[in-house]
Amino acid sequence: MNRLHHWLCRSAAWRETVRERVPWVLSGADLGPNVLELGPGPGLTTDLLRPIVPCLTAIEVDHGLAESLGSRLRGSNVAVITGDATAMPLSDARFSGVVSFTMLHVPSPELQDQLLREVWRVLKPAGVFVGSDSLQSWFMRLIHIGDTLVPINPDTVGLRLEAAGFEVLEVEKNSHAFRFQARKPSARL
Ligand SMILES: C[S@@+](CC[C@H](N)C(=O)[O-])C[C@H]1O[C@@H](n2cnc3c(N)ncnc32)[C@H](O)[C@@H]1O
Numbered sequence: 001m002n003r004l005h006h007w008l009c010r011s012a013a014w015r016e017t018v019r020e021r022v023p024w025v026l027s028g029a030d031l032g033p034n035v036l037e038l039g040p041g042p043g044l045t046t047d048l049l050r051p052i053v054p055c056l057t058a059i060e061v062d063h064g065l066a067e068s069l070g071s072r073l074r075g076s077n078v079a080v081i082t083g084d085a086t087a088m089p090l091s092d093a094r095f096s097g098v099v100s101f102t103m104l105h106v107p108s109p110e111l112q113d114q115l116l117r118e119v120w121r122v123l124k125p126a127g128v129f130v131g132s133d134s135l136q137s138w139f140m141r142l143i144h145i146g147d148t149l150v151p152i153n154p155d156t157v158g159l160r161l162e163a164a165g166f167e168v169l170e171v172e173k174n175s176h177a178f179r180f181q182a183r184k185p186s187a188r189l
Pocket of ligand 1: 009018038039040041042043044045059060061062065083084085086100101102103106
């Protein structure tokens with residue numbers, strides 16, 4: 001992330017945005033007792049999740065951000081690990097729910113699809129995956145100067161979730177962002 005992006009992710013303006021976005025994304029979803037958050041950054045989204053989730057693990061690729069969030073939340077119901085959501089050091093079928101806020105746009109379509117498959121792998125059967133990402137805009141391009149920006153197209157994200165093995169429950173967009181809710185099918189008897 002460039003400096004502007006780093007600053008934005010811990011700003012009061014972003015806190016207001018996620019205060020609206022997180023309930024929009026979670027609405028009606030039952031994440032269960034053991035939840036994984038992908039890419040928490042400085043943790044504004046984590047702060048909204050931790051009062052409503054019994055046990056939360058957050059995986060963050062930026063070691064500095066992971067360290068500082070981990071020390072801020074030490075002794076709480078949140079464990080923070082440094083790791084890449086496209087190749088997670090986590091066992092299969094471990095979580096009842098996975099959430100991702102504004103982090104699915106990893107640097108290539110192949111890595112994005114790999115990330116979806118990784119989420120499917122770490123979810124229990126019938127586990128829920130919900131998330132959101134920002135729509136393409138000049139502001140998104142500005143805060144990704146120096147980074148590769150490969151935005152997610154909300155019109156195809158449902159098909160991509162299905163290709164990774166999910167049952168898609170909902171995809172919805174507003175003027176700034178889209179959200180989705182999906183489920184890993186229950187194991188066949
Ligand atoms: C735009 S920030 C969003 C932070 C937070 N989710 C929020 O909405 O406030 C994206 C975060 O995802 C992290 N990230 C990007 N690629 C990742 C990956 N492959 N695995 C884990 N975290 C990743 C970035 O380091 C950054 O902290």
